[in-house]
Amino acid sequence: MLLYATLVATGAGLLKLPVATEAPISWSDAVFTAASAVTVTGLAVVDTGSQFTLFGQVVIMVLIQLGGLGLMTFAVLVLSMLGVPIGLPQVVVLREDLNQTSIADLMRLVRIILRVVLLCELVGTLVLAAVFVPEFGIGHGLWQALFHAVSAFNNAGFSLFSDSLSQWATHPLVNLFVPLLFIVGGIGFSVLADLYRIRRWHRLALHTKLMLVGTAVLIVWSTAAFAALEWSNPLTLGQFDSIADKLSVSWFQATTTRTAGFNTVDIGAIHDSTSLMFISLMLIGGGSTSTAGGIKVTTFIVLLLATVAFFKRRSTLHAYGRSLGYEEVLKVLALTVLSMLLVMTGVFIIMISHDGDFLDLFFEVASAFGTVGLSRGATGELDGVGRVVIILLMFIGRVGPLTLGFFLATRVTPRIRYPASRVFLG
Numbered sequence: 329m330l331l332y333a334t335l336v337a338t339g340a341g342l343l344k345l346p347v348a349t350e351a352p353i354s355w356s357d358a359v360f361t362a363a364s365a366v367t368v369t370g371l372a373v374v375d376t377g378s379q380f381t382l383f384g385q386v387v388i389m390v391l392i393q394l395g396g397l398g399l400m401t402f403a404v405l406v407l408s409m410l411g412v413p414i415g416l417p418q419v420v421v422l423r424e425d426l427n428q429t430s431i432a433d434l435m436r437l438v439r440i441i442l443r444v445v446l447l448c449e450l451v452g453t454l455v456l457a458a459v460f461v462p463e464f465g466i467g468h469g470l471w472q473a474l475f476h477a478v479s480a481f482n483n484a485g486f487s488l489f490s491d492s493l494s495q496w497a498t499h500p501l502v503n504l505f506v507p508l509l510f511i512v513g514g515i516g517f518s519v520l521a522d523l524y525r526i527r528r529w530h531r532l533a534l535h536t537k538l539m540l541v542g543t544a545v546l547i548v549w550s551t552a553a554f555a556a557l558e559w560s561n562p563l564t565l566g567q568f569d570s571i572a573d574k575l576s577v578s579w580f581q582a583t584t585t586r587t588a589g590f591n592t593v594d595i596g597a598i599h600d601s602t603s604l605m606f607i608s609l610m611l612i613g614g615g616s617t618s619t620a621g622g623i624k625v626t627t628f629i630v631l632l633l634a635t636v637a638f639f640k641r642r643s644t645l646h647a648y649g650r651s652l653g654y655e656e657v658l659k660v661l662a663l664t665v666l667s668m669l670l671v672m673t674g675v676f677i678i679m680i681s682h683d684g685d686f687l688d689l690f691f692e693v694a695s696a697f698g699t700v701g702l703s704r705g706a707t708g709e710l711d712g713v714g715r716v717v718i719i720l721l722m723f724i725g726r727v728g729p730l731t732l733g734f735f736l737a738t739r740v741t742p743r744i745r746y747p748a749s750r751v752f753l754g
Contacts, residue, residue, distance in 0.1 A: 329727050332395070336363045336723070339391045348384035356715055363719045365391035367726035368619055370485025370589035370701020371692075371718065373708060377488035382471070388486060389478050395726065396482025396513070396619035397445060440521045445481070448512055452477030455505045459496065480509035483619040485589020485701030497592035498568065503576045506590065507583040511547075514587050515539055516615030534650045535626060539615045542625040546612070550582035551575075553605055563597035585609045587620035589701025596705045603691055603704065610698035611671070621699030621725045623667050630660045666729045671697050674721050681713040682706075696721040 339362030342348060344355060357374050364371050365388045374380075376388065453473045460476075461469030472488055479486045487493060496502040512520070522536040529537070555578040558565040565574045577592055584590045586609045598606070613622015633645040634657050645652040674693040682689060684706060692706040696718045710718060 332366060332723065332727055335391065335394060336366050339366060339387060342387045343380070343384055347381065348387060349380055350378065353379065356712065360715055360719060361388065362391060363722055364701070365484065365486065366395035367699050367722040368392055368396045368482045368484040369696060369699040369722045371696060371703060371707050371722070372486070373710070373715070375490050376486055377490065385475060385488065389475050392482050392484045392486060393478055396484065397441070440524055441517045444517070444520050448481050448509060449477050452481060452505060452509050455501055459499060459501050476506070477509065480506050480588065480590065481513040481619070483510060483514050483587045483589070483614065483699070487590060492591045494592050494594070497577055498573045503580050507580055510583050510588040511543065514614030514618050514620035515543060516618040518617045519615060534648055537648050538626050538629050542629050543615070546586065546609070546625065547583055550585060550605070550609055551578050554578045554582050554602060557599055557602045557605070561597070561599060564593040585700065585702065586612060587614045587622060587698060587700050591702060595702050600687055603687055606702065607691060607694040610694045610700045610702070611667070613698050621697070623663055627660050627663055630656060631664060634660070663729055667697070670721065670724060670729060674717050677717050678714050681711055682709070684709060692718065693721060697725045699725045
């Protein structure tokens with residue numbers, strides 16, 4: 329938490345420099361932008377493309393890269409490239425940063441992460457260059473391609489265009505490769521490492537199987553739901569004539585909603601029912617040890633498995649020939665309850681200081697906590713209290729609610745045993 333807070337403060341200081349902006353911005357704008365970049369959220373109170381100079385945009389991109397990759401992972405990569413030995417305390421912290429249960433093969437995992445990051449961002453830059461270079465020229469087009477590739481892979485949602493990627497809503501390359509960057513970046517480094525090493529379904533780890541299946545189901549369901557809800561809306565899908573265009577836009581918006589934050593339609597114009605669906609997807613988020621936020625896909629799946637196990641009177645959870653124990657269920661319950669409390673508290677505080685639409689503010693809070701970056705237009709209307717709440721939610725959403733819980737909690741050895749009792753539930 330201190331590392332991320334330090335990076336936010338450093339980024340804010342750099343963005344406040346005169347060389348970083350076209351016109352002076354307030355400290356509030358600088359801190360909000362830096363926090364949004366480090367937490368790979370994408371909510372913006374100033375327009376990234378027009379308000380920041382090339383230097384400022386480079387600072388934002390570096391903050392996105394550091395925040396998405398993970399500070400400990402980046403530090404270990406730098407130290408290992410410099411030949412500096414990594415001690416056991418640093419390896420233990422790295423294990424926690426990558427959410428691993430063992431310190432074995434951690435360095436190999438870090439190297440795999442580096443290869444995946446560089447390969448995906450390089451491919452993304454080359455593909456987007458084919459879109460942007462013909463329109464903006466070689467120099468400016470390559471910078472646009474690099475910035476959006478880094479932002480997309482890290483699920484940041486920052487764009488150098490005021491309408492995000494709406495100008496290319498039906499462009500085949502944008503609709504195919506940008507969502508692929510979302511998915512690969514948000515599925516989790518441990519899953520990518522598992523696929524890199526094994527590549528056979530029956531030998532994959534349970535976490536990998538759950539993430540792949542869960543991600544696929546959520547993408548199919550959200551694409552179909554968005555298409556069904558917005559098909560005739562003249563401000564969203566209704567403006568496109570062909571079925572193929574409507575489906576491609578639905579696919580893009582469905583994949584970006586869980587954590588990426590880009591948009592190719594006006595989010596403020598979607599129906600209230602679609603907004604509620606988006607809120608649920610933003611709170612679910614992506615994968616553990618990834619650039620995504622939310623409670624994570626595996627957490628959502630374990631909640632469903634626990635519900636099924638309760639009604640079937642099972643004492644353990646089963647999936648793909650493996651079982652999950654009591655400790656995993658408790659962790660999932662703690663994460664979910666803490667996340668819901670944080671979101672509800674954030675909505676409550678913002679509603680006190682703002683006389684705005686409830687759904688817009690709820691959407692904003694869910695987007696901040698899920699580090700998504702989509703907005704129905706409430707970001708620019710936030711006052712000082714609202715900005716502080718959103719910054720805290722983005723920060724907690726990136727470092728993880730359980731990190732906050734473990735930071736505040738203290739382990740106390742019980743010295744007294746109490747007689748068992750019963751509470752009526754449900």
